[in-house]
Amino acid sequence: MSVLGFLAGRYLVGLGRRTHVATVSAISFGAMALGAAALVVTLALLEGFQATIRAQLAEAGVHAVLRPTSGRTLPGGDWLAKLRARHPELEVRASSGGAVWCLGGDAAVPAELEAVDGLSRVEVNRVLAAQLGVGAGSELTIASPKLVLTPLGPLPMRRRVAVAAVSAMRPGDDRAVVLVPTRIGAALLDLGAPNTVELRARDVTQAWRVASVVQAELPKGVEVVSFAELNRPLLAALTLERAMIGFGVALVMAVAALNLLCNLALLAAEKRADVALLAAIGLPAARIRRLFVALGLGVGALGGVLGTLVGGVGAWLLDRTRALPLPRGVFIVSHVPFRVTPGAVATVLAVSLAAALLASLAPARAAARRNVLEGLRYE
Amino acid sequence: MSDALVIARGVRKGYGSGERRVEVLRDLDLEVARGEMLAVAGPSGVGKSTLLHLLGLLDRPDGGELLLFGSDVAALSVEERARWRNRRIGFVFQFHALLPEFTLEENVAMPLLIAGQPRRSALATAAEQIAAVGLGHRRTHFPDELSGGEQQRGSVARALVAAPELLLADEPTGNLDAANAEALFETFEELHLSRGLTSVIVTHNEALAGRCGRTLRLTGADVEVGCSRT
Ligand SMILES: Nc1ncnc2c1ncn2[C@@H]1O[C@H](COP(=O)(O)OP(=O)(O)O)[C@@H](O)[C@H]1O
Ligand SMILES: [Mg+2]
Numbered sequence: 001m002s003v004l005g006f007l008a009g010r011y012l013v014g015l016g017r018r019t020h021v022a023t024v025s026a027i028s029f030g031a032m033a034l035g036a037a038a039l040v041v042t043l044a045l046l047e048g049f050q051a052t053i054r055a056q057l058a059e060a061g062v063h064a065v066l067r068p069t070s071g072r073t074l075p076g077g078d079w080l081a082k083l084r085a086r087h088p089e090l091e092v093r094a095s096s097g098g099a100v101w102c103l104g105g106d107a108a109v110p111a112e113l114e115a116v117d118g119l120s121r122v123e124v125n126r127v128l129a130a131q132l133g134v135g136a137g138s139e140l141t142i143a144s145p146k147l148v149l150t151p152l153g154p155l156p157m158r159r160r161v162a163v164a165a166v167s168a169m170r171p172g173d174d175r176a177v178v179l180v181p182t183r184i185g186a187a188l189l190d191l192g193a194p195n196t197v198e199l200r201a202r203d204v205t206q207a208w209r210v211a212s213v214v215q216a217e218l219p220k221g222v223e224v225v226s227f228a229e230l231n232r233p234l235l236a237a238l239t240l241e242r243a244m245i246g247f248g249v250a251l252v253m254a255v256a257a258l259n260l261l262c263n264l265a266l267l268a269a270e271k272r273a274d275v276a277l278l279a280a281i282g283l284p285a286a287r288i289r290r291l292f293v294a295l296g297l298g299v300g301a302l303g304g305v306l307g308t309l310v311g312g313v314g315a316w317l318l319d320r321t322r323a324l325p326l327p328r329g330v331f332i333v334s335h336v337p338f339r340v341t342p343g344a345v346a347t348v349l350a351v352s353l354a355a356a357l358l359a360s361l362a363p364a365r366a367a368a369r370r371n372v373l374e375g376l377r378y379e
Numbered sequence: 380m381s382d383a384l385v386i387a388r389g390v391r392k393g394y395g396s397g398e399r400r401v402e403v404l405r406d407l408d409l410e411v412a413r414g415e416m417l418a419v420a421g422p423s424g425v426g427k428s429t430l431l432h433l434l435g436l437l438d439r440p441d442g443g444e445l446l447l448f449g450s451d452v453a454a455l456s457v458e459e460r461a462r463w464r465n466r467r468i469g470f471v472f473q474f475h476a477l478l479p480e481f482t483l484e485e486n487v488a489m490p491l492l493i494a495g496q497p498r499r500s501a502l503a504t505a506a507e508q509i510a511a512v513g514l515g516h517r518r519t520h521f522p523d524e525l526s527g528g529e530q531q532r533g534s535v536a537r538a539l540v541a542a543p544e545l546l547l548a549d550e551p552t553g554n555l556d557a558a559n560a561e562a563l564f565e566t567f568e569e570l571h572l573s574r575g576l577t578s579v580i581v582t583h584n585e586a587l588a589g590r591c592g593r594t595l596r597l598t599g600a601d602v603e604v605g606c607s608r609t
Binding site for chain 2: 002003006010011273274277278279280281282283284285372373376377
């Protein structure tokens with residue numbers, strides 16, 4: 001061990017002697033540990049909530065959408081059948097359709113009809129429900145541009161249906177949409193090739209991978225919209241939230257680092273005579289600077305590591321023991337979720353190391369620059 | 380060129396500037412031969428410590444020429460000055476003898492540790508040196524557990540531990556009783572004989588000064604420094 005390690009170690013630990021240095025460094029150590037722990041717990045909390053939200057998104061929504069790169073309909077051929085056959089782990093819902101009028105309540109509005117295979121009931125989306133003033137249980141009439149000859153002359157083909165549900169909106173879609181079973185759709189419109197295909201993994205944890213899994217098997221003219229792209233605004237908001245809150249809590253680390261800086265400066269002033277003595281017996285200025293940086297890093301980095309450890313284990317325990325319950329029915333989870341990720345741990349360690357280093361540099365330089373004789377001359 | 384270890388020619392040193400300027404050393408000429416034991420005496424504030432600091436490379440003269448070990452000290456780099464202080468010069472300071480967080484043994488070993496010696500051998504050498512100044516039983520004590528005289532002897536041990544060529548001691552017997560001061564001087568004399576140590580010792584003790592080969596009397600009043608051979 002070099003003499004710097006020896007000196008720094010003694011100043012920090014104090015060897016059972018209650019040195020002022022040891023006390024002061026204990027305070028700074030605690031501050032850094034607290035800052036690191038706060039940061040880890042906050043990041044774990046954010047990650048916990050956000051993971052819950054992402055899981056909820058995957059649970060409720062579509063995992064990928066296939067759509068034509070141009071035009072209204074997807075190219076024909078047997079690629080869709082092949083896709084179905086090759087990926088039994090995916091639910092594939094092709095929908096085709098066109099423009100219709102919907103009449104219900106006291107209004108008639110243009111809407112997009114989507115005939116969805118596998119769908120057994122009629123659903124309207126929120127926009128249409130609001131425009132028509134209908135909801136689950138109401139009835140509505142769909143009128144298509146297809147004409148039928150009646151005793152009264154040619155009239156649009158009409159079909160009266162019962163609305164079974166109001167479906168969730170696809171993010172970014174503000175059209176009025178009515179979803180119907182293929183049987184009804186075919187009666188109202190000449191259904192050609194599908195215009196969109198929605199994909200869902202039966203195992204919702206695979207939501208993020210669906211787009212990349214099918215990507216290679218799609219013919220020209222079909223593009224895939226991934227889960228991330230489908231939910232871009234929300235996911236971007238979550239990322240921003242994490243960055244901003246993380247930054248805010250990282251300010252705690254800055255305060256801890258300032259405390260460390262003050263204590264190191266104090267230490268340098270108090271140990272002035274000792275530092276001068278060391279310089280006088282041949283410790284070069286550069287090594288005096290390194291001694292103080294070592295002291296700062298010893299306090300700050302070790303405090304950061306300890307805080308990260310305590311915070312990480314604490315967050316993990318809080319999650320495992322479900323120690324913080326949430327009111328039932330208000331949140332989608334029953335307890336406050338924490339999730340400690342390696343990335344968050346690495347970030348906190350890096351931040352505390354950098355903070356400790358920055359806090360040490362100025363006092364270390366000041367200590368190394370001080371005139372030797374001034375430290376030695378007076379008692 | 381003589382084989383003098385220390386040569387000072389017209390060395391000047393003062394402090395402050397303007398009205399507050401104090402000229403402490405004015406045109407000091409001094410030679411200390413290898414193996415010589417020089418006592419420095421004079422009233423308080425005359426510049427004894429100032430002289431020792433110049434010789435110990437802790438401060439730089441304002442003017443004149445100072446040669447140590449045959450080299451002009453003005454030409455030394457900061458690193459070389461530090462290395463010389465560590466290995467070639469032993470300094471006993473007037474105040475601030477020992478580092479309070481370290482045991483006597485560790486304090487004495489410090490110059491060796493700074494020089495990069497392994498801890499074990501440095502501590503062993505330190506233990507021998509501590510025994511040589513009569514503090515063998517106090518090795519593992521901390522400075523605040525030692526009396527003023529013991530601390531002073533400890534700092535003498537530290538000054539000698541790296542076997543320096545030049546010993547500079549600023550009132551090393553200031554806190555010692557007559558018997559201990561006597562013993563310390565005997566240690567110095569022994570080192571002169573055995574190792575050819577050269578030393579410059581500031582002391583108020585006329586009896587001890589008398590045992591040195593030569594006494595440099597700083598009077599302050601005159602520019603020329605009185606020098607008496609005893
Ligand atoms: N850094 C300094 N600034 C101003 N004056 C100083 C400084 N150091 C020493 N002096 C003055 O120089 C003179 C000599 O001091 P010093 O060498 O310590 O004397 P001695 O050791 O002989 O008692 C004193 O008058 C002291 O006040
Ligand atoms: Mg003095």
